[in-house]
Amino acid sequence: MELNDTTDYQLCFACGQRNPYGLKLVFQLENDTIVSDFRPQAEHQGFPGVIHGGIVATILDEALNRTTMLADVPAWTMTGRLDIRYKRYVPYGPLLRVRAKLEMQRGRMAQASGYVTLAEDENVILAQAHGTFMALSPEMITNLMHENPAMRDFFAPHAQKPSDEVAL
Numbered sequence: 001m002e003l004n005d006t007t008d009y010q011l012c013f014a015c016g017q018r019n020p021y022g023l024k025l026v027f028q029l030e031n032d033t034i035v036s037d038f039r040p041q042a043e044h045q046g047f048p049g050v051i052h053g054g055i056v057a058t059i060l061d062e063a064l065n066r067t068t069m070l071a072d073v074p075a076w077t078m079t080g081r082l083d084i085r086y087k088r089y090v091p092y093g094p095l096l097r098v099r100a101k102l103e104m105q106r107g108r109m110a111q112a113s114g115y116v117t118l119a120e121d122e123n124v125i126l127a128q129a130h131g132t133f134m135a136l137s138p139e140m141i142t143n144l145m146h147e148n149p150a151m152r153d154f155f156a157p158h159a160q161k162p163s164d165e166v167a168l
């Protein structure tokens with residue numbers, strides 16, 4: 001299972017390593033948990049010294065979204081709903097850590113939860129989230145691969161099987 005896009009696309013705002021404006025998140029698997037560390041840059045602040053809530057939301061969104069790769073039927077998903085509780089302000093400076101877990105999968109829908117802490121102190125939760133994610137249809141993945149050939153390797157396991165293909 002590939003958690004990170006290593007194709008020559010890599011333009012996702014959260015995880016694309018070629019996106020000059022992106023967060024360049026890299027995900028790892030620790031048992032059943034998706035984990036990523038992130039060091040905010042000056043331009044990620046809202047109030048001085050405080051990481052913008054939208055950036056925190058992006059980190060949580062992307063991490064929760066990745067948990068659907070851990071499902072019995074792994075799937076690339078669209079975020080349908082994301083509920084965030086900002087418990088404490090996220091400081092500019094220290095390394096951050098996000099952890100996310102898949103809670104359930106039923107049909108095309110999955111639910112996940114996760115939280116952001118300082119990497120050096122995971123006891124204090126700064127923000128936590130719960131979300132609902134809907135699997136991209138095989139047809140959509142097939143279209144994505146058609147329009148973005150560079151992403152074929154990434155999406156191929158989730159594309160339509162030849163037997164599913166509709167005769168033209």
Ligand SMILES: CCCCCCCCCC(=O)SCCNC(=O)CCNC(=O)[C@H](O)C(C)(C)COP(=O)(O)OP(=O)(O)OC[C@H]1O[C@@H](n2cnc3c(N)ncnc32)[C@H](O)[C@@H]1OP(=O)(O)O
Binds near residue numbers: 078
């Ligand atoms: C390249 C490297 C990797 C990149 C990863 C990038 C991750 C990016 C994460 C994102 O930012 S995704 C972009 C932000 N999200 C969107 O743009 C989603 C926009 N919304 C949609 O496309 C559709 O509304 C959605 C896919 C979420 C659902 O539409 P569907 O047509 O697939 O579902 P439908 O409306 O038929 O509903 C099917 C079931 O799901 C339920 N459902 C749909 N949307 C829901 C929702 N939001 N929350 C809870 N349940 C939902 C719905 O009630 C229903 O339940 P039942 O079957 O029991 O009737």
